[in-house]
Amino acid sequence: MKDPFINRKYILVLMIMLASLMLLARLFYIQVIDDSYRASAESNVLRFVTHYPARGLIYDRNGRLLVSNKAAYDVMVIPGQTTVLDTVEFCELAGITVESFRDRIRVARRYSRMAPSVFLKQISAETFGVLQEKMYRFPGFYVQTRTLREYAKPVAAHILGYVGEVDDNIVHSNPYYKPGDYIGITGIEKSYEEQLRGRKGVNIYLVDVHGRIKGSFRDGENDTVAFAGSDIVSTIDIDLQEYGELLMKNKSGSIVAIEPSTGEVLALVSSPGYDPSLLVGRVRSDNFRQLEQDTLKPLFNRALMASYPPGSTFKPVVGLIALQEKVITAGTGFGCSPGYLFVGCHSHPSPLNLADAIMHSCNSYFCQAFRRTLENGVYSSVSEAYERWRKYLTDFGFGNRLNTDFTNELPGFIPQSTYYDRYYGAGRWRALTVISLGIGQGEIGTTPLQMASMTAAIANRGYFYTPHIVRSAGDTGETPTQFTGRHMTGIDSTNFIPVIEGMDLVVSGGPGATARHIGIPGVTICGKTGTAENPHGKDHSVFIAFAPKESPRIAIAVYVENAGFGSTMAAPIASLMMEKYLTGKIHNRWREENILGLNLIAVEEER
Amino acid sequence: MKRSVNILLSVDWLTIGVYLLLVFLGWLNIYAAVYDEQHPSVIDFSQRYGKQLVWVFAALVIALIVMLVDNRIYFFFSWFIYGGVVLLLVLVLIIGKEINGAKAWFEFGGVGLQPSEFAKFATALVVARYLHSPAINLTRPRDLMTAVALFMTPVMLIILQPDLGTAVVFISFFFVLFRAGMSPYILFSGLLMIILFLLTILFDDLFVAIGLVILAFIIVVLQSRKFLPPLTGLAVIAALVAGGWLTDRYLINIGGIEVAIIISLLIAGLGLSWFIFRYKLKWVMVIYLFLLGSIMYIYTVDYAFNNLLRPHQQTRINIILGIESDPLGKGYNLNQSLISIGSGGFSGKGYLQGTQTKFRFVPEQSTDFIFCTVGEEWGFIGSIAVIGIYLLLFFRLIVLAERQKSAFARIYGYSVFSILFFHFFINIGMTIGLVPVIGIPLPFLSYGGSSLWGFTILLFVFLRLDASRTEYLL
């Protein structure tokens, strides 16, 4: 059979010829005609000098400088270009031993003979002055200027994060970074790395065999200009942050304060913390190791990464969901004997309505409200009603990451109904099986950040904004759009009236109110005490609050580990923070001194 | 024994010689690329040239095994082999090891295997198997679609890894389809679409559109040999565009120069219709429709790219096209590559004397950018020689393919040629800035076990089929 397409082979042959001709023509042009690539015998080496732009500055919400730059100098070496040199003199100038010199050369040579590597990191300005003068005598060496971070105050380390050298993984996965480059590793430095770093520039020079620069390669046609990084305006109030860290001194725990009307994080304290300047420059690796080995885990950001059962601070949400599901009204009363079945309570008047139940933190009330929510006849099964309940919680931001601009936020945990199915068998568990969820105990875990965000949602009567730590990044000066959208909780704003009333009574109510002693003159605080169960020791003291009641400007969650009941430690700290932020001064010096004088860490270590 | 003697006599020793020469040249260049005066030993298995020796030895064993297998196996088991490779491509997405952001590797005791390298050979077998039947007619859309689906299946799986460079290689199967009877218009339109896509993303749409108009105009003038009407038309269009632009700028806003151009093109269409009617030139209409279609395509691509793709997807495409290949500067890697090849000059700097390739600035200099070493150390002369050796291989492959009696062997041969040729042109083209930077290896020269073994199997299966060409079996 004759192949009808046999002539098409000529078209393919033609294609080969054309393609090869294109390759050869292009090669002929760049290799033979265009001699700018051709290096003469004298200047046969190109040197790529990288210009590192200044990293962007970081300001607080009131325009106060938090992070700036200072100059640092690295001695670079290109092993293939080092010729005979006076090693002893060089070592004297640089202040290193001859052995150390040999080691460093060996390391550099292992990386590459022809590409520059860092020979000596961050030499002092004086050494730089001395070396720079004599540099022409040491071919293959040159000094590279870089910038290091400098901090205005020794606070906010967890928020700002730190900058360090890139590791091999990053160098392999991202072509922008070369060994020895710096990159943001945690905090704002990491989340906003691309805006902060700017863009490196590179100049290509022709260099002769003695390492002398002979001029720009191709008149600088292939050079690129460095762009400085963009400044960042953070949402934190540095005074409030500093005050929070002071209050938390000698205690472990965390504080998160949010502006409810925007979701801006005003302060985020994780204690114990550390001084951010410990992780700058040559001392970084030693200090990092020390911080890492510290048993109190100062590097661990409790505000985002510690997940606790929320305890009684969860009761407002349990009440709100029961109201929204119409299984209770504001006036519904539940008795307390004291306690309900196997859940205990303390002594208080009975029965109570919703607001009073929040004021007295009645366990019995919320167990029964929760039981009604799960046994709601509208749903075909307890597990369907439970999934509905769980949906409200995820709408409040629990059980998932909030997708803030923090880099290491944890999601917390709200079990799905399948979790209990697996545990007890499908259809084999009832409201009473999981009744402790109604008072914030049991399997659930929430982070301090999520609790603060929940408090902001209550303050706003039904919605919240994603908490965030940066107000504007880059040139636009605008807040990134993912932070400007409202998240609705699915609870009608009218249902918040009795709950907020109850939270008001927690502070302002008569005998039996759980946080009576923390009031501030002229400001109505709405709060809720809580205790997070701690299987490893004394329980954690928790307090959530917002103020002022009618037009909230601050929502706060305070956790003090191993401090017992919520009103003893967390509530006064929250009160001081709110007073500081709202009025700028503290009226009750005795309360402040009392908190500052307490050392819970020493107590804990004695035990 | 008679059978193996037959193979020794009938196998194409010329191709085997070219293969061995290329593998040897590859090793020399890998040695030069990672050469370090401190480690001059040739057999150092911590270095890439040492490892490549092992890969080469294994490749020769593989080639021998491929030659010893009965030729009919490749025909009868083609679907089986293809199915196996597709399964591996699915498996690698699940349990593969992620390297450089792509889940493309299996790891067995320190040796990485890339199933996508073997997908080329398996796909070539199955395409040949499908097309060898005389009942298949590629002008029928159904048959064409089936053939395309055969190589798009691995492509989709490879894109998921994601390894777009390797996926792009499968475009070369269109050459095979063309030789097997696909309409030339499809090949032409396909090439046009790829070129326009690249141009649209690399340059301003307006320039591309104007370039196309001028190109179409030149074709019409040269083909029709009528000068006055087209020139008059061009003058009118230019006047309209200029008038539109001036109106837009100084009088009333009509939506910018783009609108002025679109209106002018439509008016030009009317003039053209008269021109076609007057001189009875049907083909001019075809060119005009092609032109309109292309311009619409350009704007669609541009719109889709800027509005439908998410920023990280744009970045990914930009990186593939070399626009953002290195944020240090536009085409930073390309600059490095150009500098090293360009500095080689006419006769090169001499073996192991290159200075630029040893800057470890070009990533993957011993894999994808191996041609830099050739260009720098051996100069233009060496480049011609290497390209010449490849040309010898390509022409020989076409000769071998055409002498096959079975359609299966012929189509498989064309697949081998197309895949190797595509790699050759894209790889060398990218190192000298002729095509965008797409990370695919140069056959037989680049460092790497998987790619060398993949190409070896691909080539030697064809040589095995060719050795039995006289046994008219398939």
Ligand SMILES: [Zn+2]
């Ligand atoms: Zn009670």
